Amino acid sequence: MSHQSTLTVTDNRTGDTAELPIENGTVSAMEFRQFKTSDDDFGLKVYDPGFKNTASTKSAITWIDGEAGILRHRGYPIEQLAKQSTYLESAWLLLHGELPDADELQTWEGRIDELTLLPESVADTISTFRIGGDPMGMFVSAVAALSPCHPEAGEVEDGENRALQIRRILASVPTIAAFCFRRRGDLPLVYPERGSGFVANFLEMLFAGTEREAVAREASVRRAVEMLLILHIDHEQNCSANAMRAIGSSGADPYLSLAGAAAALSGPLHGGANQRVLRMLEAIGSPDAVPDFLEKAKDGKRRVMGFGHRVYKNRDPRAEIIKTMVEEVFDAVGRNELIEVARRLEEEALDDDYFTSRKLYPNVDFYSGILYQAIGFPAAMFPVLFAVARTAGWLAQWQEMVEDDEQKIARPRQIYLGPDKRDYVPVKER
Ligand code: CMC
Numbered sequence: 001m002s003h004q005s006t007l008t009v010t011d012n013r014t015g016d017t018a019e020l021p022i023e024n025g026t027v028s029a030m031e032f033r034q035f036k037t038s039d040d041d042f043g044l045k046v047y048d049p050g051f052k053n054t055a056s057t058k059s060a061i062t063w064i065d066g067e068a069g070i071l072r073h074r075g076y077p078i079e080q081l082a083k084q085s086t087y088l089e090s091a092w093l094l095l096h097g098e099l100p101d102a103d104e105l106q107t108w109e110g111r112i113d114e115l116t117l118l119p120e121s122v123a124d125t126i127s128t129f130r131i132g133g134d135p136m137g138m139f140v141s142a143v144a145a146l147s148p149c150h151p152e153a154g155e156v157e158d159g160e161n162r163a164l165q166i167r168r169i170l171a172s173v174p175t176i177a178a179f180c181f182r183r184r185g186d187l188p189l190v191y192p193e194r195g196s197g198f199v200a201n202f203l204e205m206l207f208a209g210t211e212r213e214a215v216a217r218e219a220s221v222r223r224a225v226e227m228l229l230i231l232h233i234d235h236e237q238n239c240s241a242n243a244m245r246a247i248g249s250s251g252a253d254p255y256l257s258l259a260g261a262a263a264a265l266s267g268p269l270h271g272g273a274n275q276r277v278l279r280m281l282e283a284i285g286s287p288d289a290v291p292d293f294l295e296k297a298k299d300g301k302r303r304v305m306g307f308g309h310r311v312y313k314n315r316d317p318r319a320e321i322i323k324t325m326v327e328e329v330f331d332a333v334g335r336n337e338l339i340e341v342a343r344r345l346e347e348e349a350l351d352d353d354y355f356t357s358r359k360l361y362p363n364v365d366f367y368s369g370i371l372y373q374a375i376g377f378p379a380a381m382f383p384v385l386f387a388v389a390r391t392a393g394w395l396a397q398w399q400e401m402v403e404d405d406e407q408k409i410a411r412p413r414q415i416y417l418g419p420d421k422r423d424y425v426p427v428k429e430r
Helices: 029-034 078-084 087-096 102-113 120-127 135-145 159-184 198-207 219-231 239-248 254-265 273-284 287-297 317-333 338-349 353-357 364-375 379-403
Strands: 006-011 016-023 062-065 070-073
Touching: 016 029, 070 078, 070 087, 070 317, 078 219, 078 317, 087 102, 087 159, 087 198, 087 219, 087 379, 102 159, 102 198, 120 135, 120 159, 135 159, 135 254, 135 379, 159 198, 159 254, 159 379, 198 219, 219 317, 219 364, 219 379, 239 254, 239 379, 254 379, 273 287, 273 338, 273 364, 273 379, 287 338, 317 364, 338 364, 364 379
Parallel strands: none
Antiparallel strands: 006 016, 062 070
């Protein structure tokens, strides 16, 4: 074994020493099991709440250099995909590893277009939800409601079957999202129209017959939504991708796994952050109020929503791209004045030692909500849009997990700190 690619560990409890192999900059956690204080000792475990330094998988889908602010999918920089690709082409790339040729792309788009209509039972399920209710909760439930319609989806080892379910999910989520939006607003459902294009059809199902109908048909709005979908398409082993893989690792079907991933996304520290960003900017109210707000935000008890990231310790490249789109979209849909508050907040925070010393920069959610609001989406829909976009990433992560022979059911260990054995005392004697 080459000494450059090993780690020598000495267990000071016993004096035992072992040389552990380092592969891909990683030491296998199982290697630590050999360190024991006695024969009946379980062996050393590693403790890592929140998986801050644990690689749970090998992956070839997405690469992030958080220190340098770089994001690539299958090697392609996010900046190039956002500007030049389409959402469905990028989805193919994530799932297949290469960009499609013209024929492959046309067939792919056509086969997804065929599957955009939802089973009647799923549309009925959505129509039972409370008007005005949270569309993210509706979305999670409706994705799960697809599962009983497609019992064959449980055959996860069958590659062809998997590919069909993947196409069906990609085709269904915009329809589900739009139906949830319309149910929330007590609007009649608009059914998908074949042949109109993925994004145009999505916007039509959302806004047809509403006051934003004309705005949603603007070419710059369609392009902005396409870019936003691409920017959110995947982000390697984040909370929701990890949920997708963990649920899928038990053999659950992809509808149920994806419902769980979407539930993980809904939280305010993950995909729910852009809603909170908007609420925060509205509460600040004007650029002049920013310095006061920031002073209060530095007490360690509150968070500036849309700032900071587990992986990026530099500018989030997605936030930079969204920032450059803002004015173009405003030209088509009208200005969202909250942009001035956001810009001042970014400027002041990046000039403040509290934020710079902790490497807290604006993340993807900081500017996306301002754009979504300008287009006409209520804040409650922001996580749903994130979920529609992230669906391709979740499916690619799930597929990679199913095809990976090294993957096992996700089942972490714990450090038990509870009481030792004690005897049950009947209630009357307590
Ligand atoms: N505002 C103020 N302080 C912050 C913030 C923030 N947004 N984020 C982190 N900190 C501070 C935190 O208090 C801690 O300070 P100290 O060392 O003095 O205790 C330090 O920075 C490190 O924070 P952490 O909680 O250990 O970092 P983490 O990697 O566990 O958290 C995060 C990452 C994204 C959950 C966090 O930065 C956060 O809560 N941000 C706001 C919510 C947000 O915008 N989430 C969207 C993330 S991007 C989209 C997505 O991937 O879903």
